[in-house]
Each structure stands twice: as structure tokens, then as C-alpha cells.
Amino acid sequence: MSLNTACRKVPDAFKRLLLAAVLPLAACAPKGVEFIAKPPPKAVPIVDLDLFSGEQLGRDWGEDNPWVAHIRAVDLDQDGRMDVIGCEAKDDEVVWLRQLETGDFQEIVIGKEMQAPVHAEVYDLDGDGDLDVLVSSMNIVFPNNDKVGALIVLENDGSQNFSQRILLQGVERVTDARAADLDGDGDLDLAVGQFGYDQGEVRWMRNDGDWNYHNEILLRLSGTINVTIDDYDGDGSLDIAAIFSQQWEEIHLFLNDGKGRFTGRPIWGSTNEDYAASGMSSADINLDGRPDLVFSNGDGFGPSPVPGPRPWHGIQWLENLGKGNFKYQRIGDLAGAYSPVVADFDKDGDMDVAALSSFNDWTNPESPSLVLFRNEGSGSFAPVTLAHKPIQLISIDAAEFGGDGNLSIVSGGFHAYWPYERMSRFMIWRQNGSE
Amino acid sequence: MKTKLTIALSLAVLAVAAFFVKTWRDTSRASVAIKENLPDVPNTATLNDRFGERVVAVDKEARNEQDLDAYRELSRLYHANGYMHEAWSIYRGLIAADPKEAKWPHLLARIFSGYGRLEEAIPLFERAIALEPKYLPSRIHLANSLLKSNRLAESEKVNEEVLKIEPKNSHALVGLARIDIARGDWEKARDRLVEVTKHSGYKIGSDLLADVYEKLGDRNSARMIMHNSQWGSFNDIADPWMIDLMYDCYDPYQVAIAGGWADHAGDRKAGIRLLRRSIFLDPGSAMTHYQLGNLYLADGAVNNAKDSFAKSIELRPEFADAWFGLIRIEERTNNLKAAAVLLVRALQSCPDSPSLNIRMGSQLLDQDRPGQAIELFKKAIELLPHEAGGYLQLARAYLKIGKEEQAILEMENALKAEPSNPLALMTLSRNSISKGDEANAESYLSRCVNSPRISERELLPLINAFRSTFGRKPTL
Numbered sequence: 001m002s003l004n005t006a007c008r009k010v011p012d013a014f015k016r017l018l019l020a021a022v023l024p025l026a027a028c029a030p031k032g033v034e035f036i037a038k039p040p041p042k043a044v045p046i047v048d049l050d051l052f053s054g055e056q057l058g059r060d061w062g063e064d065n066p067w068v069a070h071i072r073a074v075d076l077d078q079d080g081r082m083d084v085i086g087c088e089a090k091d092d093e094v095v096w097l098r099q100l101e102t103g104d105f106q107e108i109v110i111g112k113e114m115q116a117p118v119h120a121e122v123y124d125l126d127g128d129g130d131l132d133v134l135v136s137s138m139n140i141v142f143p144n145n146d147k148v149g150a151l152i153v154l155e156n157d158g159s160q161n162f163s164q165r166i167l168l169q170g171v172e173r174v175t176d177a178r179a180a181d182l183d184g185d186g187d188l189d190l191a192v193g194q195f196g197y198d199q200g201e202v203r204w205m206r207n208d209g210d211w212n213y214h215n216e217i218l219l220r221l222s223g224t225i226n227v228t229i230d231d232y233d234g235d236g237s238l239d240i241a242a243i244f245s246q247q248w249e250e251i252h253l254f255l256n257d258g259k260g261r262f263t264g265r266p267i268w269g270s271t272n273e274d275y276a277a278s279g280m281s282s283a284d285i286n287l288d289g290r291p292d293l294v295f296s297n298g299d300g301f302g303p304s305p306v307p308g309p310r311p312w313h314g315i316q317w318l319e320n321l322g323k324g325n326f327k328y329q330r331i332g333d334l335a336g337a338y339s340p341v342v343a344d345f346d347k348d349g350d351m352d353v354a355a356l357s358s359f360n361d362w363t364n365p366e367s368p369s370l371v372l373f374r375n376e377g378s379g380s381f382a383p384v385t386l387a388h389k390p391i392q393l394i395s396i397d398a399a400e401f402g403g404d405g406n407l408s409i410v411s412g413g414f415h416a417y418w419p420y421e422r423m424s425r426f427m428i429w430r431q432n433g434s435e
Numbered sequence: 436m437k438t439k440l441t442i443a444l445s446l447a448v449l450a451v452a453a454f455f456v457k458t459w460r461d462t463s464r465a466s467v468a469i470k471e472n473l474p475d476v477p478n479t480a481t482l483n484d485r486f487g488e489r490v491v492a493v494d495k496e497a498r499n500e501q502d503l504d505a506y507r508e509l510s511r512l513y514h515a516n517g518y519m520h521e522a523w524s525i526y527r528g529l530i531a532a533d534p535k536e537a538k539w540p541h542l543l544a545r546i547f548s549g550y551g552r553l554e555e556a557i558p559l560f561e562r563a564i565a566l567e568p569k570y571l572p573s574r575i576h577l578a579n580s581l582l583k584s585n586r587l588a589e590s591e592k593v594n595e596e597v598l599k600i601e602p603k604n605s606h607a608l609v610g611l612a613r614i615d616i617a618r619g620d621w622e623k624a625r626d627r628l629v630e631v632t633k634h635s636g637y638k639i640g641s642d643l644l645a646d647v648y649e650k651l652g653d654r655n656s657a658r659m660i661m662h663n664s665q666w667g668s669f670n671d672i673a674d675p676w677m678i679d680l681m682y683d684c685y686d687p688y689q690v691a692i693a694g695g696w697a698d699h700a701g702d703r704k705a706g707i708r709l710l711r712r713s714i715f716l717d718p719g720s721a722m723t724h725y726q727l728g729n730l731y732l733a734d735g736a737v738n739n740a741k742d743s744f745a746k747s748i749e750l751r752p753e754f755a756d757a758w759f760g761l762i763r764i765e766e767r768t769n770n771l772k773a774a775a776v777l778l779v780r781a782l783q784s785c786p787d788s789p790s791l792n793i794r795m796g797s798q799l800l801d802q803d804r805p806g807q808a809i810e811l812f813k814k815a816i817e818l819l820p821h822e823a824g825g826y827l828q829l830a831r832a833y834l835k836i837g838k839e840e841q842a843i844l845e846m847e848n849a850l851k852a853e854p855s856n857p858l859a860l861m862t863l864s865r866n867s868i869s870k871g872d873e874a875n876a877e878s879y880l881s882r883c884v885n886s887p888r889i890s891e892r893e894l895l896p897l898i899n900a901f902r903s904t905f906g907r908k909p910t911l
Binding site: 032033035036037038039040042090115139140143144145146147148170197198199220221222246247249250265266267268269270271272273274275302303304305306308309310311312316328330361 | 549645
């Protein structure tokens with residue numbers, strides 16, 4: 001029986017009489033749903049394939065499918081021109097795509113036998129004025145429980161000749177490492193994330209000088225994807241945040257007392273073991289002076305032999321409310337989302353987020369591959385599809401490459417799964433209208 | 436008498452009135468809740484045909500008749516098919532319109548807690564528990580939500596309540612162990628986790644237990660635990676209300692994923708049912724037939740498994756894994772001739788499958804035909820140079836024909852491809868010890884220790900050999 005029919009069967013006059021008689025009963029009405037927020041309005045997807053134009057960088061890959069696990073835009077030789085470094089996990093190489101005066105890129109292998117490198121950051125680790133490359137190596141990219149991870153420095157001799165120095169090995173597979181002065185003694189210490197598989201860790205490594213480090217484990221938990229360093233509680237000392245996937249799906253914050261004593265706690269978590277956290281970066285999204293955390297979920301692995309999308313994949317941020325408190329905010333849905341990068345791409349004064357889809361429904365040629373979440377103000381973002389191909393990108397970064405003030409995106413392709421088509425290795429995506 | 440009758444009549448009128456008011460109020464409330472929380476139908480052009488047709492029809496019923504049953508059905512359709520905004524809105528309405536049903540707050544809480552909107556999820560789980568105290572997934576998810584919100588004492592209380600209902604509940608014990616770890620009480624965590632791993636057959640808690648042992652300095656126990664555990668064996672608590680939704684999902688891939696998770700969480704029957712639904716939705720998926728074959732096989736339904744693998748091969752003859760499924764069945768029943776025939780057919784269908792080339796090579800090697808075997812192993816390496824399997828078999832073949840140095844070279848290649856391969860590590864350790872190469876022997880042994888796939892029983896003779904050769908203990 002429908003509700004309307006049921007209501008119609010009760011005469012109005014009688015209803016009024018009864019209402020008056022038992023009005024007090026109404027006071028006992030159960031609690032309503034006011035405490036449950038209404039869902040926010042759904043974003044309307046936009047497709048603008050003309051906003052950016054992509055072109056391949058570096059050598060052709062022939063018949064060997066590229067496995068570029070990470071890409072970073074950086075002026076490695078400090079010549080004023082933005083370069084790119086990338087990790088080729090299958091070839092065990094770290095590659096430098098050096099931007100020449102002509103704007104072309106020259107590919108130079110700066111690290112060989114790098115034990116399946118999956119992340120590289122650039123710092124002057126030894127304080128000699130040139131930039132070294134800090135490389136996180138898993139050694140085996142696909143699931144493995146063995147302690148085969150390594151942290152390697154490609155030490156720059158000042159003329160862009162790099163020699164390998166192992167800082168850490170025989171540990172759970174290393175996925176990310178960042179450097180900063182964590183104990184206030186003026187040199188660069190390290191925060192290290194080790195994904196492992198069933199076992200993993202986050203540690204920090206106090207720099208004792210001459211490439212010696214003292215190790216301290218902050219948390220033993222598998223699935224660390226990224227670590228970031230920033231002053232998250234605004235006390236003037238640098239803290240560490242780490243995102244964990246596997247069955248945990250959590251973000252932990254390790255607050256620093258300024259002397260390298262850390263206190264850790266979870267600041268976010270999902271109870272969906274298939275949420276599939278896939279990347280995190282630190283940025284002040286709402287420009288309130290406090291560093292926020294932007295993260296993606298889109299790792300498509302699971303119980304199916306074929307990795308693929310899930311309805312809940314997407315991009316979100318933890319708004320830093322100050323004093324170590326954070327609030328979850330969804331930016332938008334994106335199947336197979338990875339590698340969120342925050343920047344003001346459209347130069348309108350607010351921060352946008354670029355991200356990519358690594359595991360999507362690639363049988364559908366309309367599935368987005370590269371997406372810009374354009375900040376529309378008031379906490380809402382409009383998803384703009386920038387490209388449908390190449391597919392299976394896994395890492396992007398953004399920087400000004402042309403000297404014209406426009407941000408370009410660089411991307412890396414990781415093709416370990418069917419369909420082996422629409423492939424790429426390294427690419428640069430320039431905004432149309434820029435040089 | 437008259438007064439008594441008047442009072443009795445008045446009470447009767449009041450009771451009837453109360454009943455009608457309640458009915459009216461409930462129906463009005465339901466009506467308002469439905470109206471307020473009925474989402475727009477998504478753009479039908481983007482919807483799967485069958486799903487789109489059903490959503491449009493059910494939405495019409497719910498909209499025109501304000502029919503609560505239609506509204507309930509709509510919630511299932513949206514949630515199961517990944518329309519989370521729409522499901523969220525409808526659950527909001529259902530919680531008001533059908534306030535005694537625990538499913539609605541639970542399912543909305545699962546959406547919220549899934550996204551990590553834990554503050555919103557927690558009161559909904561609490562409401563679901565109040566309505567259905569025996570439904571443990573609500574309690575476990577509440578405990579996890581509280582733990583992830585760093586509300587340790589509250590999480591502890593909820594987990595303890597679960598243990599009152601089910602004293603050996605693995606998920607509650609793991610939750611409590613995580614709280615112990617957060618508080619730095621490693622011994623207590625160890626004791627709980629020992630119980631969990633024992634109870635769950637190393638399926639849950641072994642990863643944390645290994646960490647706890649390491650923290651407590653008990654490296655051997657940590658290795659033992661990791662050696663006994665199956666990688667990635669952790670499973671979430673099976674949630675029948677969530678699993679049940681997926682019978683209304685029209686996306687064959689998502690249904691297959693749900694089937695895989697249901698099986699992983701211990702509900703194999705649900706896994707099989709969901710995979711069958713996925714095949715009903717997409718009969719042409721060789722991958723899903725293969726997945727179903729594996730579940731049938733694990734369930735002991737050998738004939739069904741055979742049919743599924745055969746169907747998978749029929750759809751995609753070059754799919755080597757499905758061939759392996761069939762071969763495995765024949766081997767299990769000791770029908771080795773049939774397995775050998777299948778292997779030949781498989782290789783004809785998939786000449787570029789590294790694993791089939793390796794399998795055929797191994798078979799030839801066992802038949803003392805090393806020359807032919809070596810060719811197949813070399814082909815496998817060419818096809819898949821970054822995996823250890825081909826190198827290991829090639830090394831075995833070289834050993835068989837007395838080419839020891841080449842065998843060692845291939846073992847080293849295997850180790851380059853897979854730096855912790857147990858067979859390569861143990862062989863190279865043994866080789867270095869026998870050659871008196873102390874530095875390399877120590878290095879390989881150290882890597883053996885870091886590979887929990889190598890058991891203590893395998894490790895010990897190597898350490899003893901090192902000691903007797905070099906007169907000292909290796910530094911590991």
C-alpha cells in the first residue's frame with residue numbers, strides 16, 4: 001500500500017480531532033535525520049582536450065613496455081631551466097631529462113642498477129652546493145614480503161656526474177623518502193616510508209654527518225605509500241605525515257617537538273579495506289597559511305586478476321584546522337586516481353589539483369586519463385578531463401618549463417597490465433597558448 | 436458504573452486515536468522523508484542499459500506513489516551500482532521513514548566510513564547497533580572508526596562488547612591489539628595476536644604479530660610467523676548486508692570484485708554466487724570464468740571448475756592461466772597423462788606464455804631431455820627477463836648436464852631478477868661456502884635471513900656449514 005493511499009483513508013476531520021487528543025504523543029517523536037548532512041551537489045564533468053598538448057620526452061621504448069614509477073620536475077643542474085627526473089623501475093634506472101637551451105630534452109641515465117627505483121626527490125644532501133638525488137627502491141615492484149628495499153643517494157660531484165651511495169638496505173620495500181632538518185641542527189635528516197607488504201615501516205634517519213644516519217622507527221605498519229614533511233601543527237618544527245594503504249587505509253601524523261622526538265597518531269582512516277590509497281602530497285590548498293594534505297585513492301588491485309576502477313576512487317584533502325587537527329573534504333571522483341599535484345594551473349589565484357587515472361575502464365575510450373580539478377571557490381572543484389590517452393599514467397608533476405609563467409605537467413607511464421596500447425614513457429603537457 | 440464506562444470508552448478512543456495519529460504521523464513522516472531525499476535520476480545516457488531501465492522505473496514508482504518499498508529498492512540500486520551521492524540521499528530518507536530498520540544507518544555509515552568521514556559514520560553505526568545489537572559488522576566498523584579517529588578508549592569498549600558476544604572474534608582481538616600497540620603495551624598485543632593467529636590459521640593478525648615480535652627483539656619468532664603466513668591474507672569482517680547489495684549491481688566487473696572480496700572474507704558461497712552473477716551480466720569474460728573456476732576448485736566442485744576453465748579457454752584460447760587451471764585439476768587427480776596432453780595443447784595455443792614454456796621445459800628435463808628443455812627455458816627468459824622462474828629452471832638444467840658454472844651464473848641472474856628468491860639465495864650461499872668465499876657467503880646468508888620464505892630449518896644447515904668452513908659464526 002502506498003503512503004498516499006494510506007493517508008487518504010483517514011478522514012481529515014477525524015485526523016484533526018485525534019491530533020488534538022493525542023498531540024502530546026508527537027513530542028515523543030524519534031530523532032530525525034537533521035544530524036546527517038545532505039550530500040553535496042554532484043560535479044558536472046567537463047572535457048577540454050585542448051587545454052594542454054602532450055608530447056613525448058626522451059627515447060622511444062621500442063618493444064619494452066615502460067615502467068616509469070615516478071617523475072619529478074626539478075632544475076637538477078641549476079642552470080635556470082626546468083628538467084625532469086624519472087624512475088624506470090623495470091630497467092632499474094634513474095633518468096635525467098635535461099632541458100637544453102633550445103627547449104628540447106636530452107635523456108641521460110644518472111643511476112643504473114638502482115634496484116627497482118620507485119620514487120626520487122632532489123636535495124643538496126651533503127651541503128656541497130649541488131643537488132643530489134634521493135632514490136627509494138622497492139627492488140621488486142609487485143607484491144613481496146621480503147626485506148629487499150633500499151634507500152640510495154645519487155651523489156652529485158658538482159658536474160652532474162652521479163655516484164651511488166646506499167643509505168639503507170635489507171629493509172621492507174622503500175616507497176618514499178624526504179629530507180629536511182628534523183632535529184634543528186642545520187643538516188638534512190630523512191623521513192622514510194617503507195611499503196613492505198605485510199610488514200612495513202615509517203622511520204626517520206637522523207643525519208650524523210659524513211653520510212652516517214641514526215635510524216628510529218616511528219611506526220610499524222605495512223603499506224606506506226608516501227611520507228611528507230611540513231609544520232602541520234604550526235609550532236615552528238617540521239612534522240611528518242604518512243599515508244598507508246593495504247588493509248589499513250590510514251594517514252598518520254608524527255608531531256615533532258623540534259628535537260626529533262615524534263609523537264604519532266592517526267588523523268584519518270577509511271574502514272573500506274579496498275579504499276586503495278595511492279598517493280599524498282602536502283600543500284596549502286585553501287591558502288590559509290597552514291599546510292594541508294591532498295591524497296588520492298585509486299590503486300586498482302584486489303581480488304580480480306585484472307586491476308580496475310572502483311566507484312569510490314578519487315581525490316580528497318585533509319583541511320588543516322590548526323594545532324594538528326584536520327577535516328576530510330572530498331575534491332572529486334576519479335577512477336584509478338593517483339599522484340595528486342596542487343598548483344594554480346589557471347592562474348586565477350586559487351589552488352587547483354591535477355591528478356591522473358592509472359586503473360580505469362580502458363575498454364571505454366572516453367575514460368579520463370589526466371584530469372584537472374579546477375578550484376571553483378567555496379571548497380568546490382570542477383573536474384576537467386585533459387586527456388583520454390595515453391592510458392596507465394602513474395606519476396605526474398607540474399612546473400614552469402617555458403619561462404612564460406604557465407605551468408606544464410610532466411607524466412610517466414607504467415604499462416605492466418593489459419591493454420598494452422596507448423602507451424607512453426615520459427611526456428610533457430604544455431598549456432595551449434604557452435610557448 | 437457510568438463513570439467507569441466513560442473512562443473505559445475515553446481510554447479506548449484515546450488508544451484508537453493514538454494508533455491513528457501514530458500511523459498518520461509515520462506515514463506523513465515517511466512521505467516527507469521520501470520527498471525530501473529522492474535524488475534526481477542520473478543522466479540515463481551514461482547508465483548501463485539494464486540498470487538505467489530499472490532505476491527509471493523504480494524511481495517513477497517511488498516518486499508518484501511515494502512507495503516505501505520502491506524507495507528501499509532504489510537505495511539498493513544506487514548503492515550497489517556505485518551511485519554514492521544518490522544512495523546517501525536515499526538512506527537519509529530511509530532512516531527517517533523506516534526508523535526501526537538497522538540496515539539504513541549501517542549502510543549509510545559504511546559509505547561515510549568508507550570515505551573516512553568518521554565523525555558522521557560513528558553515530559550511524561551506534562544507531563544501527565541499538566537497533567540490531569547482534570549484527571557484528573556494525574560493531575567492528577564502529578570500533579575501527581573510533582580507532583582511526585584516535586579514540587582508543589571508546590574503540591576498546593566496543594571491541595570488548597564484541598568479545599562478550601563472540602569471545603574469539605578475530606577482528607575485535609586485532610582491534611584491541613592495535614590499541615595495545617598504540618599504547619606501547621607490546622607484550623599484551625603479542626598475547627592477543629598469538630591467540631588470533633592461532634584461531635584464524637594465520638589469516639589475520641600475523642602481519643602485526645611479526646612486527647610485535649621484532650619490536651620485542653624476538654627476530655626468530657617474527658621470521659617464523661612471516662614464513663607461515665600467506666601474503667596479503669588479511670580479510671575484513673564479512674558484511675552480509677553489503678554483500679547482499681551486490682546482487683543488484685549491473686556492472687560485471689564490480690560484481691566480480693565483490694565476489695572476490697566475499698571469498699577472501701571467508702564466504703566462498705557468496706563469492707561463487709556473485710561471480711555467477713557477473714557471468715550472467717557478461718558471459719563473454721574469460722577472466723571471470725577463470726576466477727569462478729578457481730573458487731569452484733577451492734570449494735571442491737571439480738567438475739564445475741573444469742567447465743569454468745574450459746569456458747575461459749574457449750573464450751580466450753591464449754589465456755595460459757586457465758589452461759593451468761585445467762592442468763592442475765588433472766594433476767590433483769593424478770591423471771598425469773591427461774595433464775601432459777593438456778600441456779601440449781596449452782603450449783600450442785599460447786606459445787608465448789613464459790610459464791607454459793617453463794612447465795614444458797621442466798617436464799622435458801624430468802624426462803632426461805635437457806637440450807630441448809634448455810631451449811624452452813631460454814625462450815621463457817626472453818619473454819619475461821625480469822622474473823626469476825626461467826633462470827632458476829635453466830640453472831637446474833645446466834646442473835643436470837654438469838655445467839655447474841653456467842648454473843651458478845643463471846642463479847645469479849635469477850637473483851638479479853628477484854633479489855630475495857629463496858632457491859637462488861640458498862644455492863648461492865651453499866656455493867660460496869663450498870668455494871671458501873667468506874665475504875659472499877656472509878652476504879648471501881644475510882639476505883637469506885631477510886627472506887622469511889626461507890624457513891629456520893633451511894637456514895640452520897647453511898649457518899652451520901658457514902661456521903664449520905670459516906670457523907666463526909656469520910654476522911647476520
